[in-house]
Amino acid sequence: MTMKLKTPVIIxxxxxxxxxxxKHAVELAKKAEKASKETGVNIVVAPQFIDLCxxxxxxxxxxxxxxxxxxxxxxxxxxxxxxSVKEAGxxxxxxxxxxxxxxxxxxxxxxxxxxxxNLISCVCTSxxxxxxxxxxxxxxxxxxxxxxLIGTGIAVSKAQPEAVTNxxxxxxxxxxxxxxLCGAGISHGEDVxxxxxxxxxxxxxxxxxxxxxxxxxVLREFADSTKPT
Amino acid sequence: MTMKLKTPVIIxxxxxxxxxxxKHAVELAKKAEKASKETGVNIVVAPQFIDLCxxxxxxxxxxxxxxxxxxxxxxxxxxxxxxSVKEAGxxxxxxxxxxxxxxxxxxxxxxxxxxxxNLISCVCTSxxxxxxxxxxxxxxxxxxxxxxLIGTGIAVSKAQPEAVTNxxxxxxxxxxxxxxLCGAGISHGEDVxxxxxxxxxxxxxxxxxxxxxxxxxVLREFADSTKPT
Amino acid sequence: MTMKLKTPVIIxxxxxxxxxxxKHAVELAKKAEKASKETGVNIVVAPQFIDLCxxxxxxxxxxxxxxxxxxxxxxxxxxxxxxSVKEAGxxxxxxxxxxxxxxxxxxxxxxxxxxxxNLISCVCTSxxxxxxxxxxxxxxxxxxxxxxLIGTGIAVSKAQPEAVTNxxxxxxxxxxxxxxLCGAGISHGEDVxxxxxxxxxxxxxxxxxxxxxxxxxVLREFADSTKPT
Amino acid sequence: MTMKLKTPVIIxxxxxxxxxxxKHAVELAKKAEKASKETGVNIVVAPQFIDLCxxxxxxxxxxxxxxxxxxxxxxxxxxxxxxSVKEAGxxxxxxxxxxxxxxxxxxxxxxxxxxxxNLISCVCTSxxxxxxxxxxxxxxxxxxxxxxLIGTGIAVSKAQPEAVTNxxxxxxxxxxxxxxLCGAGISHGEDVxxxxxxxxxxxxxxxxxxxxxxxxxVLREFADSTKPT
Numbered sequence: 054m055t056m057k058l059k060t061p062v063i064i065x066x067x068x069x070x071x072x073x074x075x076k077h078a079v080e081l082a083k084k085a086e087k088a089s090k091e092t093g094v095n096i097v098v099a100p101q102f103i104d105l106c107x108x109x110x111x112x113x114x115x116x117x118x119x120x121x122x123x124x125x126x127x128x129x130x131x132x133x134x135x136x137s138v139k140e141a142g143x144x145x146x147x148x149x150x151x152x153x154x155x156x157x158x159x160x161x162x163x164x165x166x167x168x169x170x171n172l173i174s175c176v177c178t179s180x181x182x183x184x185x186x187x188x189x190x191x192x193x194x195x196x197x198x199x200x201x202l203i204g205t206g207i208a209v210s211k212a213q214p215e216a217v218t219n220x221x222x223x224x225x226x227x228x229x230x231x232x233x234l235c236g237a238g239i240s241h242g243e244d245v246x247x248x249x250x251x252x253x254x255x256x257x258x259x260x261x262x263x264x265x266x267x268x269x270x271v272l273r274e275f276a277d278s279t280k281p282t
Numbered sequence: 283m284t285m286k287l288k289t290p291v292i293i294x295x296x297x298x299x300x301x302x303x304x305k306h307a308v309e310l311a312k313k314a315e316k317a318s319k320e321t322g323v324n325i326v327v328a329p330q331f332i333d334l335c336x337x338x339x340x341x342x343x344x345x346x347x348x349x350x351x352x353x354x355x356x357x358x359x360x361x362x363x364x365x366s367v368k369e370a371g372x373x374x375x376x377x378x379x380x381x382x383x384x385x386x387x388x389x390x391x392x393x394x395x396x397x398x399x400n401l402i403s404c405v406c407t408s409x410x411x412x413x414x415x416x417x418x419x420x421x422x423x424x425x426x427x428x429x430x431l432i433g434t435g436i437a438v439s440k441a442q443p444e445a446v447t448n449x450x451x452x453x454x455x456x457x458x459x460x461x462x463l464c465g466a467g468i469s470h471g472e473d474v475x476x477x478x479x480x481x482x483x484x485x486x487x488x489x490x491x492x493x494x495x496x497x498x499x500v501l502r503e504f505a506d507s508t509k510p511t
Numbered sequence: 512m513t514m515k516l517k518t519p520v521i522i523x524x525x526x527x528x529x530x531x532x533x534k535h536a537v538e539l540a541k542k543a544e545k546a547s548k549e550t551g552v553n554i555v556v557a558p559q560f561i562d563l564c565x566x567x568x569x570x571x572x573x574x575x576x577x578x579x580x581x582x583x584x585x586x587x588x589x590x591x592x593x594x595s596v597k598e599a600g601x602x603x604x605x606x607x608x609x610x611x612x613x614x615x616x617x618x619x620x621x622x623x624x625x626x627x628x629n630l631i632s633c634v635c636t637s638x639x640x641x642x643x644x645x646x647x648x649x650x651x652x653x654x655x656x657x658x659x660l661i662g663t664g665i666a667v668s669k670a671q672p673e674a675v676t677n678x679x680x681x682x683x684x685x686x687x688x689x690x691x692l693c694g695a696g697i698s699h700g701e702d703v704x705x706x707x708x709x710x711x712x713x714x715x716x717x718x719x720x721x722x723x724x725x726x727x728x729v730l731r732e733f734a735d736s737t738k739p740t
Numbered sequence: 741m742t743m744k745l746k747t748p749v750i751i752x753x754x755x756x757x758x759x760x761x762x763k764h765a766v767e768l769a770k771k772a773e774k775a776s777k778e779t780g781v782n783i784v785v786a787p788q789f790i791d792l793c794x795x796x797x798x799x800x801x802x803x804x805x806x807x808x809x810x811x812x813x814x815x816x817x818x819x820x821x822x823x824s825v826k827e828a829g830x831x832x833x834x835x836x837x838x839x840x841x842x843x844x845x846x847x848x849x850x851x852x853x854x855x856x857x858n859l860i861s862c863v864c865t866s867x868x869x870x871x872x873x874x875x876x877x878x879x880x881x882x883x884x885x886x887x888x889l890i891g892t893g894i895a896v897s898k899a900q901p902e903a904v905t906n907x908x909x910x911x912x913x914x915x916x917x918x919x920x921l922c923g924a925g926i927s928h929g930e931d932v933x934x935x936x937x938x939x940x941x942x943x944x945x946x947x948x949x950x951x952x953x954x955x956x957x958v959l960r961e962f963a964d965s966t967k968p969t
Contacts, residue, residue: 071355075369102331103366120360126300128433128489131349131362131382137332140304149615153360156612161641183619186644189681204357223647227685260357378844385841390870412848415873418910452876456914529813533827560789561824578818584758586891586947589807589840591818595790598762611818662815718815 058115058145058173058193058232059095061279062255063245063272065262066119066147067100073263078104079111081268086112088272094279095255096272099147102133109142117175118146120153123162135166145173148192151200164192175234177257181216184233185223194232195224196257202237204260208244209237214251221252240271242278249279287344287374287402287422287461288324290508291484292474292501294491295348295376296329302492307333308340310491313498315341323505324484328376331362338371346404347375349382352391364395374402377421380429393421404463406486410448417457424453424460425486431466433489437473438466443480450481469500471507478508516573516603516631516651516690517553519737520713521703521730523720524577524605525558531721536562537569539726544570546730552737553713554730557605560591567600575633576604578611581620593624603631605715606650609658622650633692635715639674642691643681652690653682654715660695662718666702667695672709679710698729700736707737745802745832745860745880745919746782748966749942750932750959752949753806753834754787760950765791766798768955773799775959781966782942783959786834789820796829804862805833807840810849822853832860834944835879838887851879862921864944868903871920872910881919882911883944889924891947895931896924901938908939927958929965936966 065085067073073081078100089096099117100108109116122132138146148163149155155163160176167174168191175194178184184197197220202209210217217235224233235248236257248256258275265271294314296302302310307329318325328346329337338345351361367375377392378384384392389405396403397420404423407413413426426449431438439446446464453462464477465486477485487504494500523543525531531539536558547554557575558566567574580590596604606621607613613621618634625632626649633652636642642655655678660667668675675693682691693706694715706714716733723729752772754760760768765787776783786804787795796803809819825833835850836842842850847863854861855878862881865871871884884907889896897904904922911920922935923944935943945962952958 066359069351069353069356069358069361069363069366071363071365074355074363074366101363101366102360103334103362103370105332107335118360122298124298126303127298129298129381130295130376130379131331131347132298133332133360134298134300134303134330136300137298137303137330141332147359150359151616152358154614154616157607157615157618157641157644158609158612158637160615161638161644179616180619182648183615185647186615186619189643189647189685190640227647380845383843383845386836386844386847386870386873387838387841387866389844390867390873408845409848411877412844414876415844415848418872418876418914419869456876524817527809527811527814527816527819527821527824529821529823532813532821532824559821559824560818561792561820561828563790564794576818580756582756584761585756587756587839588753588834588837589789589805589820590756591790592756592758592761592788594758595756595761595788599790605817608817610816 060232060254061249062095062097062232062234063275063279064097064099064117064175064234064255064257066257066259067098067263068259069101070263074101075104079108081263082108082112084269085272086114088269088276089114092273092276094276096276105138105143106141115144116142117173118143119150120148121146121163121166123159123166135170135172139170139172145175148174148176150177151179151198151203160187161190164190181219181223184220185227188224188228188231191228192231194234195220196234196236198236198257205238206240207238208240209235210239210244210248210251212238217248217251217253242274245275245278255279289461289483290478291324291326291461291463292504292508293326293328293346293404293463293484293486295486295488296327296492297488298330299492303330304333308337310497311337311341314501315343317498317501317505318343321502321505323508325501325505334367334372335370344373345371346402347372348379349377350375350392350395352388352395364399364401368399368401374404377403377405379406380408380427380432389416390419393419410445410452413449414452414456417453417460420457421460423463425463425465427465427486434467435469436467437469438464439468439473439477439480441467446477446480446482471503474504474507484508518690518712519707520553520555520690520692521733521737522555522557522575522633522692522713522715524715524717525556525721526717527559528721532559533562537566539721540566540570542727543730544572546727546734547572550731550734552734554734563596563601564599573602574600576601577608578606579604579621579624581617581624593628593630597628597630603633606632606634608635609637609656609661618645619648622648639677639681642678643685646682646686646689649686650689652692653678654692654694656694656715663696664698665696666698667693668697668702668706668709670696675706675709675711700732703733703736713737747919747941748936749782749784749919749921750962750966751784751786751804751862751921751942751944753944753946754785754950755946756788757950761788762791766795768950769795769799771956772959773801775956775963776801779960779963781963783963784832792825792830793828802831803829804860805830806837807835808833808850808853810846810853822857822859826857826859832862835861835863837864838866838885838890847874848877851877868906868910871907872914875911875915875918878915879918881921882907883921883923885923885944892925893927894925895927896922897926897931897935897938899925904935904938904940929961932962932965942966
């Protein structure tokens with residue numbers, strides 16, 4: 054059984070931005086928690102490995118890793134063990150982000166590991182065919198992110214709506230239960246509401262929040278935009 | 283200026299062993315701290331990324347990362363930012379461990395990053411020629427570890443003493459100040475004392491401690507064995 | 512439109528074996544051609560890059576590359592350009608062999624490149640779920656090869672028949688036209704006939720032929736075993 | 741004993757440019773041969789893997805591979821075996837080009853393999869410290885190429901002369917016999933003559949020749965520019 058993920062959901066990838074490192078990471082996670090509590094919308098934070106433990110102990114919203122390695126306990130150096138993530142109170146992980154792409158067999162192995170450990174897997178994909186391929190590995194979440202839009206401020210939901218709708222169409226042939234998100238360039242509340250209207254159950258965001266002058270206000274705007282008008 | 287590292291030194295790589303993950307990692311770090319305080323010998327612990335922050339806050343001995351990535355703040359996912367490590371109270375990092383080998387240009391970039399941030403770099407090498415090559419990149423520590431002996435319990439200091447002495451000879455032609463360690467198969471106090479007699483300033487160990495029935499006793503034995511008889 | 516591949520088919524991966532390098536590679540390709548002509552069974556050879564050109568000019572059976580890179584003409588060094596393969600008279604390529612595993616997005620890109628250039632793509636997979644995932648990328652051939660059996664002489668068709676039949680079942684839900692092969696440990700004619708009885712359209716073999724004392728005789732045995740009794 | 745390489749030398753990396761693929765590659769190699777014979781200057785060509793065999797049989801100038809893998813005969817797929825290169829009549833290889841960077845231990849292993857097989861190794865580096873590191877691995881040729889200048893038409897010999905002279909200074913402390921080249925942005929005869937005046941024994945070029953309207957004329961200009969005025 055996979056963990057239940059409340060939708061709509063906004064996942065905030067902190068990446069390796071200094072604005073989201075160490076104590077700034079904790080502050081940002083607290084803002085996400087505040088926006089989530091005020092709006093009732095599920096906001097997940099995905100900080101760097103080193104900040105995971107502290108943030109998971111500090112906030113009461115779901116915390117994801119940005120990556121885990123396809124390994125079990127053993128002689129591996131500089132890798133991320135699933136048990137380590139689990140014990141830190143983390144409840145899921147991004148997998149195959151376009152900035153951390155993986156071999157197909159490793160995606161399969163990581164999704165299986167998360168399932169064994171009752172963690173949520175969010176596999177990132179770059180086009181509808183890849184989304185459909187991934188659907189067969191039965192991750193909990195599939196997030197379509199055209200790499201050419203990442204960090205541009207040009208929202209996938211507006212610039213490539215067909216990438217999103219084709220992902221949904223192809224994935225649903227295979228897989229009824231996977232949560233489908235989209236990401237890349239999401240920077241306005243409207244980008245979020247359009248994403249939901251296209252049929253997704255949320256968004257994966259990064260610089261739109263992390264590099265915003267006032268991340269809390271943008272988080273509120275995003276969360277409010279998930280609600281039907 | 284590079285940080286000063288007290289020698290002789292014993293670096294304990296926790297790897298991704300479940301015996302050295304989460305709360306077990308904290309316990310093991312405390313045992314290392316106890317052995318260090320009792321003997322006055324410098325013992326460094328290198329836990330997994332996720333345990334770094336908690337351990338650096340808990341113990342009063344040096345804490346190293348097992349790896350960092352050659353990146354600055356930016357859009358990178360699932361990577362280890364040097365600032366993140368620094369802010370967690372970590373004071374150094376392993377680089378190019380045989381289980382996490384790096385491109386030559388990345389070793390150079392990581393050593394430079396650690397120097398900028400006043401962190402200690404410990405570059406692992408697999409033979410004397412590679413040790414000499416690395417010496418030109420001016421890391422703080424060079425640790426020779428023949429990969430075929432790692433995890434075997436057959437100590438490099440006894441099985442391949444010439445790998446150690448040739449490393450010392452070649453490195454010293456280039457580089458006066460780098461601390462030179464050896465590792466692989468170190469499992470008895472005598473392996474440590476032989477390593478020092480060969481001319482090293484300490485050892486890099488992993489399973490010999492982490493998988494020991496009584497890690498504290500072995501740590502004490504190793505620390506005591508660094509002392510002249 | 513993808514190229515038509517005559518089935519049943521036996522693909523012989525020459526790997527980097529010295530027994531199948533240079534002039535030995537040409538001799539082995541000629542033996543494959545002889546066995547193919549005598550039996551009427553389609554035998555494909557997949558030599559090393561450097562031998563491709565010469566073999567494609569020498570024999571009159573299909574020649575595959577062992578890998579191509581997901582690139583177009585440009586500033587790339589030490590990579591394999593699809594045009595180069597095409598111009599050499601090669602008619603297809605292995606993709607994602609377990610000894611040359613690829614990122615998911617690169618598998619997708621390579622399959623698309625082969626389609627554009629009218630080359631046959633044979634994507635290797637390691638379990639039924641991965642086979643189904645790959646089916647969505649619409650390669651011409653999917654070959655299931657449990658990595659733990661490769662080179663063992665223990666045939667997948669006998670040791671893991673359910674890996675083969677589950678691959679066929681899952682792939683066929685998605686994809687009617689892909690040719691399905693199996694590989695790993697195939698060393699006797701009976702391994703081939705069992706593979707076909709399980710529903711595959713052929714086999715992918717390597718050491719069973721390349722390291723055989725008399726490759727021609729084994730090739731004949733394999734080819735004969737594809738025929739109904 | 742390493743092979744003797746006549747200097748000054750011009751190495752032309754064909755990369756994966758369509759202008760230097762298949763029959764175009766053969767034509768370009770013939771132009772290089774013509775320019776070499778007319779001027780008496782050693783010109784080496786480094787075509788793609790698939791064109792190596794045909795070009796080595798066609799021209800009477802040295803042919804290099806762009807890369808080889810650190811492997812011996814065995815079960816490896818899609819890799820480049822040193823014996824395969826050797827048997828094709830190739831006499832050397834680029835190693836660690838900035839577009840095909842390698843782990844430090846693999847550079848060491850490849851240099852050793854080339855020495856065993858009496859092939860010439862040309863290891864590419866990106867700065868003087870890395871050049872000095874590589875010098876300890878005793879390749880036959882070290883070529884310094886600042887990656888930020890590759891393909892720009894801004895010649896390393898004019899834009900970063902100190903990268904070249906510092907490479908020479910540091911390498912010569914370690915290694916008397918390695919041939920030292922520079923590359924990146926070389927597009928005019930003057931770039932070549934300046935490179936030699938800085939103390940190099942030749943240049944590594946690619947787009948300056950491959951993408952030139954008239955490669956033969958540029959090759960002649962480069963070759964003539966290696967001569968003292």
